[in-house]
Amino acid sequence: MKLALIGYGKMGKTIHEIAKENGDEISFIIDKENAEDLKKITAGNTDVAIEFSNPESAFSNLSYCINNRIPVVSGTTGWLNKYDEVKQLCEEKVSAFMYASNFSIGVNVFFEVNKFLAEKMKKYNDYKLYMEEIHHTEKLDAPSGTAITLAEGIIEKNDRFQVVESMDIVSKRIGKTPGTHIIKYESEVDSIEIKHEANSRLGFAKGAYEAAKWLKDKKGVYSIQDMLFGE
CATH class of the missing domain: 3.40.50.720 (NAD(P)-binding Rossmann-like Domain)
Known part of the structure; x- marks a missing residue:
């Protein structure tokens, strides 16, 4: 090739x-x-x-x-x-x-898990959605493209959210971090969290x-x- x-x-x-x-x-x-x-x-x-x-x-x-x-x-x-x-x-x-x-194959499986969870959580308005993404300091865009794709997956499955901008997305740029993405649903009684962390590029x-x-x-x-x- x-x-x-x-x-x-x-x-x-x-x-x-x-x-x-x-x-x-x-x-x-x-x-x-x-x-x-x-x-x-x-x-x-x-x-x-x-x-x-x-x-x-x-x-x-x-x-x-x-x-x-x-x-x-x-x-x-x-x-x-x-x-x-x-x-x-x-x-x-x-x-x-x-x-x-x-x-990343792992990230794309994570996308599907994110959609599944979003659909299951759409009836439970007492859970607040929180998203965090962490990348290396040389990354130019924020939020990351992966975070935006995760947000779009949530919008697709959960009509509580209409646009990416309505979501609480925290972007951090630290050292040489390849990439971490966290989705968290949090209420007064408990929290549900899924996470993908890249070990290398x-x-x-x-x-x-x-x-x-x-x-x-x-x-x-x-x-x-x-x-x-x-x-």
Whole structure:
């Protein structure tokens, strides 16, 4: 598989190592210093692009890949106000695109547990919802994309909440923490808490790499749930 890495921070470098271990070819590494080289990526020299850049450049990076029918996997957060535009473009160009706020298998199981709990708690108004997310100090967006996905899952299953902004989400940035997410329902009599804590970035990177392999040769807009839980 020929992979283009768009964004070469910690995630890009970890994905690079995984790809090398699996005998894949890195066709391009695109970062701030050579951003103009994005236009050298074509469907002829690259099978899939993996995009972990920043909120400011994600939309243009994804649009380029989709316009040129290069399947692209993205884990960049903070740009989702333009997600519908990317989805529509992908459908128009008959290209392939997958976005996930988090590619960790464990986190995506956690998303499903969160939805289950939200549905069970919707009748019990005496429980207050509390969410906390903790990441490393280099993370640019807050709340995290994973926290927003968790919030959206709660909204989907629990009509006590209408918008993400209505939720009590605490964002902390501490040291080199890979990522912790806590959902807590608390009342005067007891508390219910679910938690996911990442031990390293490796789980995120492995998931993104597996997503690229899965997306290769496909057409359409997909989620990580399609890959992990689809028929």
